[in-house]
Amino acid sequence: MPKQNEPKQDNGMPDIWSVQINKRWQDINILLLAYIGDAVYELWVRKHLLEQDIAKVQLMHKRAIFYVQAKTQAGILRHLMNELDETETEVVLRGRNAKGHYPRSVDVVTYRHSTAFEALIGYWHITGQNTRMGAVLNNIDGILETMAIENSKKTERGTLPEETGKRGESEHEDHKL
Numbered sequence: 001m002p003k004q005n006e007p008k009q010d011n012g013m014p015d016i017w018s019v020q021i022n023k024r025w026q027d028i029n030i031l032l033l034a035y036i037g038d039a040v041y042e043l044w045v046r047k048h049l050l051e052q053d054i055a056k057v058q059l060m061h062k063r064a065i066f067y068v069q070a071k072t073q074a075g076i077l078r079h080l081m082n083e084l085d086e087t088e089t090e091v092v093l094r095g096r097n098a099k100g101h102y103p104r105s106v107d108v109v110t111y112r113h114s115t116a117f118e119a120l121i122g123y124w125h126i127t128g129q130n131t132r133m134g135a136v137l138n139n140i141d142g143i144l145e146t147m148a149i150e151n152s153k154k155t156e157r158g159t160l161p162e163e164t165g166k167r168g169e170s171e172h173e174d175h176k177l
Contacts, residue, residue: 037122074113095119
């Protein structure tokens, strides 16, 4: 039987997606927000791909990898920055500046920007801003199309994103948020 304080959905079942915490979002470790945001975003990606009638697990997995890789998340965040309010920008800056380990397969700047994107998703989730989060997530395919056009223009000019040089350098022209 659900607890008294658990929000209910229209079907009478407890809403497992709402989050009830006993502190302000500012008091939560930013890497924990990113950890939660990573899980929420991963679930959204799988649901989104399922809604596109992808019937094979291997194809869904390949497409999901593209959506969740650090390079893609950092690019999405770059496109969102002008649309963020002051609080959302604060979350992004905290996420970007968080000190943590990063994989060798991606440069540190890109990884920190992807962490900032995940922290933003986590922030929206724990503060119950599902409408805002949904609006942004539902626009991701459009952002990815814009990113593909930008990358094709760079390729036409002879500047491939992979030609950035040493580890630790960003592949983005603008690595300041």
